[in-house]
Amino acid sequence: MMGRFSGKVALVTGASSGMGQATARMLADQGARVFTAQRGAAEHEALVADFTDPGAPEQVVNAVRKAAGQLDILINNAGVMREGTVEETTQDDWHLQLQVNLTAPFLLTRHAMPLLKQGRGAIVNVGSIEGLGSNPRHPAYCASKAGLHGLTRAVAVDHSPDGVRCNAVAPGWIDTGLNVDFIESMGDPEEFRRQIGRIHPVRRTGLPEEVARLICWLASDEASFVTGQIYTIDGGRTSQLSLP
Template identity: 85%
Template sequence: MSRFAGKVALVTGASSGMGQATAAMLADGGARVFTAQRGASEHEPIIADFSDPAAPEAVLAEIAERAGQLDILINNAGVMREGTVEETSLDDWYTQLQVNLTAPFLLIREAMPLLRKGGGSIVNVGSIEGLGSNPRHPAYCASKAGLHGLTRAVAVDHGPEGVRCNAVAPGWIDTPLNVAFIESLGDPDRFRAEIGRIHPVRRTGAPEEVARFICWLASDDASFVTGQIYTIDGGRMAQLSLP
């Protein structure tokens, strides 16, 4: 499989979960893959903390110097802190908006000169919480809804330059963080059964299932697709609760 041969990609937050799976699939498809996160990765890592507004410019400058090219940008890095609006500090609010929304904006802005050279593709990792809300997630929901809006705006403004921009909105995915949360509960098996029931497919998702769709959006197979937000949630948002 070589659908990404000759392509250069950047995946943020690729040390685990959906980012790690996406980076691996892009590399398997022939892409040269850079990753940016606070820790290590299996590809060409760039150490970056996206709570720092200066990080996106530094990351893109390094890619420009090392590769001189960028064809695919996957904005996957994110953070979530719980609390109602009354419980959410201004620092927590700003941190979630910075990492989940402002950092993707800055990465897109800095990447655009490279992306427009060859007709690039951007995929933002949003969330079903940009469409609905779980309890005690006001800042996270606001940031993901904003990311969905940014996706459409970038698609409209830069489509004439050959740059596509789409987003995925995953539901409950078995990332290491979510798996650790389930295992920390008193009865993990009961929780898995309960959460499975809110999904028509009767299970939660795997990171690879989201990564496959991200890679399709990034590929030339999706050359006429832009400005879209794709829900990947096992049917959760389509299923009404029981009366």
């Protein structure tokens, strides 16, 4: 398995930490040449990109084309979330989340498609269980992730005949730096962890590496007959009905 991505070129957005970082490392460990794109510093061949800028996706794909001449795997992972009900959410907050979470993956996919066709490549979008349901005060985030799930299916329908597969993962509560910091900000972090654990049948939250393994499988030839699918990875959270 160590070399299953040998000869492949991958682009991972939002890879400075969390699921993106874990995915980029796993792809590289298994033989891929990995480019990352994000605002801050990152590992591998890092490109500086601000996906609130509509021109950033084309610039990133052009940089990969110039440096490598190919692109076989596109992982749309970069995302942003701002909390607020529909009454509290400003148009600026709405547009920010739609731009980064949905429009940027659309533009990256559009500009990368000629290269992906050449290599009969794979796209994996990082959606969310909030594209399937909703936590409180997340209207824009939920809308953007539901849209990304829909985009995933549409790209699969249109471009699977070209040899390009497109799937998505829908993670639940994952121990990214942001979530860990949130837990630590609670008055009793350990009790909060126990409460969070109880809403998961596996009795814990997930690790970035666990999501990365699923992403890498979907990007690999082992998933050659899989396209247009949304894979929930949430420790059973969305399968468990709440108690009265």
